[in-house]
Amino acid sequence: MLRAIRLVVFCVLFLSVLGFAQNNSVQPQLQQPAALAPLQTFDINAAVNAYLAKMPAARRARSDAYFEGGYWLLLWDFLVSAFVMWLLLRFRWSEKMRNLAERITRFRPLQTVLYWLQFMIVTSVATFPMTVYEGFFRERKYDLMNQTFGEWMRDQTVGLAVSLVLGAILMVPLFGLVRKLGQNWWVWGAVLMIVFFTFVSLIAPVYIAPLFNRYKKLEDVRIKDPILQMARANGIPAKDVYEFDASKQSNRVSANVSGFGSTMRISLNDNLLNRCTLPEIETTMGHEMGHYVLNHAYKGLIMFGVVIVIAFAFVNWGINWALARWGTAWGVRGITDMAVLPLAVIVFSLFLFLTTPVTNTITRTMEFEADMYGLNAARQPDGEANVDMMLGEYRKLDPGPVEEFLFYDHPGGRTRITAAMRWKAEHPETASTEEISRVLFPQK
Numbered sequence: 477m478l479r480a481i482r483l484v485v486f487c488v489l490f491l492s493v494l495g496f497a498q499n500n501s502v503q504p505q506l507q508q509p510a511a512l513a514p515l516q517t518f519d520i521n522a523a524v525n526a527y528l529a530k531m532p533a534a535r536r537a538r539s540d541a542y543f544e545g546g547y548w549l550l551l552w553d554f555l556v557s558a559f560v561m562w563l564l565l566r567f568r569w570s571e572k573m574r575n576l577a578e579r580i581t582r583f584r585p586l587q588t589v590l591y592w593l594q595f596m597i598v599t600s601v602a603t604f605p606m607t608v609y610e611g612f613f614r615e616r617k618y619d620l621m622n623q624t625f626g627e628w629m630r631d632q633t634v635g636l637a638v639s640l641v642l643g644a645i646l647m648v649p650l651f652g653l654v655r656k657l658g659q660n661w662w663v664w665g666a667v668l669m670i671v672f673f674t675f676v677s678l679i680a681p682v683y684i685a686p687l688f689n690r691y692k693k694l695e696d697v698r699i700k701d702p703i704l705q706m707a708r709a710n711g712i713p714a715k716d717v718y719e720f721d722a723s724k725q726s727n728r729v730s731a732n733v734s735g736f737g738s739t740m741r742i743s744l745n746d747n748l749l750n751r752c753t754l755p756e757i758e759t760t761m762g763h764e765m766g767h768y769v770l771n772h773a774y775k776g777l778i779m780f781g782v783v784i785v786i787a788f789a790f791v792n793w794g795i796n797w798a799l800a801r802w803g804t805a806w807g808v809r810g811i812t813d814m815a816v817l818p819l820a821v822i823v824f825s826l827f828l829f830l831t832t833p834v835t836n837t838i839t840r841t842m843e844f845e846a847d848m849y850g851l852n853a854a855r856q857p858d859g860e861a862n863v864d865m866m867l868g869e870y871r872k873l874d875p876g877p878v879e880e881f882l883f884y885d886h887p888g889g890r891t892r893i894t895a896a897m898r899w900k901a902e903h904p905e906t907a908s909t910e911e912i913s914r915v916l917f918p919q920k
């Protein structure tokens with residue numbers, strides 16, 4: 477009660493002092509900068525809605541349906557994979573694959589490799605109908621696919637070969653650890669996994685990405701020069717920017733930061749180059765530079781490292797629980813037997829499925845930070861809003877808050893455009909009439 481009275485007294489005193497200052501005009505009048513003038517008249521929400529209206533309704537409905545279908549695919553992918561893994565255990569195929577590997581060699585690391593090869597081929601074949609629907613026919617249906625079936629199959633085969641090799645590189649030391657440490661494998665297993673992720677991101681831009689797309693240094697000085705200028709201004713020691721022929725696969729506009737340490741680089745795809753204006757390219761590059769300057773690769777590794785430690789602890793618990801019940805029926809000798817892999821995959825993908833909102837929030841938060849960085853670096857809020865609209869071709873533009881929290885690994889269109897317009901409201905001099913009036917989705 478006493479505190480409330482004190483607060484009221486304080487407020488009255490404070491307000492009367494303010495009133496005194498205003499009435500008597502003892503202080504010199506602060507000059508209002510001219511540029512701030514539109515601040516009062518600029519309606520952020522109206523500007524956001526005007527951008528969202530750039531996409532024709534039919535197109536918007538198609539993009540929404542595509543993205544919402546993806547929510548269900550999360551569930552179906554998990555269920556299909558779990559079902560296939562269960563078949564491998566229930567009908568003792570996993571046990572047979574292990575027996576075959578042991579018959580061929582007595583050398584344990586090689587046994588792991590041989591089991592892994594059989595496992596990958598069998599599961600890829602078993603889940604193939606789902607893969608084709610999801611990766612080819614569905615993309616085709618929503619007009620997001622530029623490949624023929626043959627070209628798509630070629631990419632799938634290369635992808636499988638990469639998984640075989642990289643998976644073997646992971647599985648040999650991982651099962652070595654399990655055999656050495658028994659029930660305590662999961663802590664060091666998680667450390668190994670983090671080292672493995674680092675290794676893969678280190679080699680990815682140099683050895684993996686070029687298997688799917690042709691990468692070359694960006695030569696066009698009209699684009700390269702402003703980008704490198706922005707890079708220098710932001711303390712990025714880049715001499716080159718890379719471009720790649722993503723139009724081979726689809727029309728999606730995109731750019732990325734890839735690599736680790738010395739292989740880290742910024743690449744932009746040719747759709748971005750062909751479909752976007754310079755301000756739009758600049759704001760996208762500003763976003764990518766944000767990932768770089770804010771050390772998102774390293775922070776992401778730490779945050780996902782924590783997720784992996786918890787995931788492996790869960791996997792360890794889940795495996796022991798299930799083996800105690802069905803281990804004998806499945807012919808799996810124990811946690812150190814590589815025939816346990818299908819079970820490990822079930823428990824691990826259950827964990828990832830349940831923690832999707834957590835992992836999404838980790839990336840979405842960093843993406844939003846990169847957006848803020850890009851706005852400040854490129855100073856192109858209208859270009860940013862246009863790019864956000866173009867990303868709306870494959871990501872629902874205006875989700876509800878819960879939907880965005882659960883399913884979005886990047887902020888939704890409305891969130892991103894609102895941030896851009898909020899920034900513009902404070903920097904009215906950066907408004908661009910060309911960008912505002914630009915038609916993004918010409919009606920065919």
Ligand SMILES: [Zn+2]
Pocket residue numbers: 763764767843846
């Ligand atoms: Zn990003």
